[in-house]
Amino acid sequence: MVQYPPRELLALLPSPFVLLERATARWGRGRRIWCKRDDLTGSLLTGNKVRKLEFIAAEARARKCTVLVTAGALQSNHCRATAAVAAQLGLKCELILRGEEQALEGNYLLSRLLDADITYVSRSTTGDEMTQHLANAVQRWAAKGEKALSLPIGGSDEIGIWGYIAAVEELASDMARHAIRQAAIVHATGSGGTQAGLNAGVLMHKLPADVISYAVCDDAAYFNEKAQQDWQALRAATPDLPVEPIKTITNDHFIGPGYGRADQAVFDTLAQLARLEGITLDPVYTGKAFHGMVTDLEHSSFQSDAADIIFVHTGGVFGIFPHADALQTSLQRVQAVNTPH
Numbered sequence: 001m002v003q004y005p006p007r008e009l010l011a012l013l014p015s016p017f018v019l020l021e022r023a024t025a026r027w028g029r030g031r032r033i034w035c036k037r038d039d040l041t042g043s044l045l046t047g048n049k050v051r052k053l054e055f056i057a058a059e060a061r062a063r064k065c066t067v068l069v070t071a072g073a074l075q076s077n078h079c080r081a082t083a084a085v086a087a088q089l090g091l092k093c094e095l096i097l098r099g100e101e102q103a104l105e106g107n108y109l110l111s112r113l114l115d116a117d118i119t120y121v122s123r124s125t126t127g128d129e130m131t132q133h134l135a136n137a138v139q140r141w142a143a144k145g146e147k148a149l150s151l152p153i154g155g156s157d158e159i160g161i162w163g164y165i166a167a168v169e170e171l172a173s174d175m176a177r178h179a180i181r182q183a184a185i186v187h188a189t190g191s192g193g194t195q196a197g198l199n200a201g202v203l204m205h206k207l208p209a210d211v212i213s214y215a216v217c218d219d220a221a222y223f224n225e226k227a228q229q230d231w232q233a234l235r236a237a238t239p240d241l242p243v244e245p246i247k248t249i250t251n252d253h254f255i256g257p258g259y260g261r262a263d264q265a266v267f268d269t270l271a272q273l274a275r276l277e278g279i280t281l282d283p284v285y286t287g288k289a290f291h292g293m294v295t296d297l298e299h300s301s302f303q304s305d306a307a308d309i310i311f312v313h314t315g316g317v318f319g320i321f322p323h324a325d326a327l328q329t330s331l332q333r334v335q336a337v338n339t340p341h
């Protein structure tokens with residue numbers, strides 16, 4: 001029995017687990033494609049972030065914090081979800097965002113609507129500089145008599161990691177219900193916490209599955225190392241965990257032009273899946289991972305032999321709204337392919 005730390009119940013769980021029949025016919029090449037609908041874990045709290053935030057919010061309560069402070073890109077899903085949790089729990093929220101004040105759109109619109117205090121920093125701010133900005137913010141709040149909890153980018157640390165360790169328990173019952181004996185779990189990795197949690201969960205719950213993590217920014221070596229560090233930090237904080245390292249498989253071939261930017265092919269896959277299954281991906285995370293998965297299946301380069309593939313839809317739907325132009329092009333392309341001549 002895994003002993004979980006305190007948890008604030010914020011997400012709508014368990015999330016649905018569905019067979020994508022038409023996507024299986026279109027892209028499966030003999031394998032079944034399932035979807036773990038973590039995009040349905042809430043509305044403003046949608047996606048993978050809320051699973052991590054359940055444990056982080058409980059920590060904030062235990063430490064009697066009055067403010068949540070975190071950092072990310074202007075259109076960060078994690079920042080929007082943190083702002084939503086803060087509002088839901090009656091806490092203040094400060095977001096340190098890379099970029100300048102701009103027209104309200106997507107996640108940025110929602111973060112403002114949720115009344116987060118926003119500090120803008122240069123787009124070229126490094127990860128280490130962001131960590132320093134977070135520490136400065138905690139001190140600023142302390143000077144005003146408030147106690148702030150600082151959340152790392154993406155909520156990926158030894159507390160947030162519990163979110164996906166718990167999710168693996170859900171996946172175990174999803175697999176048992178559908179008599180799935182061996183699976184490949186596919187997801188997008190951005191700050192590494194979901195990857196660390198899934199792999200830790202597979203090890204701790206002895207799930208017969210490989211986790212294939214499609215990188216959306218840094219390379220495979222970075223993510224394999226980051227996930228291992230998160231696991232070590234968790235082991236240091238928690239007695240009786242397995243001593244072996246977690247297994248990680250990172251695919252960094254589908255990052256495309258860089259974080260937050262995607263090739264037209266990603267938008268095309270996104271448009272096709274929407275038509276086939278009524279499921280929307282985003283071009284920053286889930287679109288890249290799903291596109292990578294179906295391309296690897298097509299080229300026989302998918303990194304697992306499992307007959308059942310579980311795509312973890314980690315949310316991010318608000319991320320499509322700032323990309324209307326690229327989507328317009330894909331709609332025309334998909335329409336042209338589907339229209340008989």
Ligand SMILES: Cc1ncc(COP(=O)(O)O)c(C=O)c1O
Nearest residue numbers: 077154190191192194285314316
């Ligand atoms: C929609 C979505 N999917 C996947 C990820 C990647 O998760 P992680 O940051 O835990 O690697 C993120 C956040 O970065 C996200 O917002």
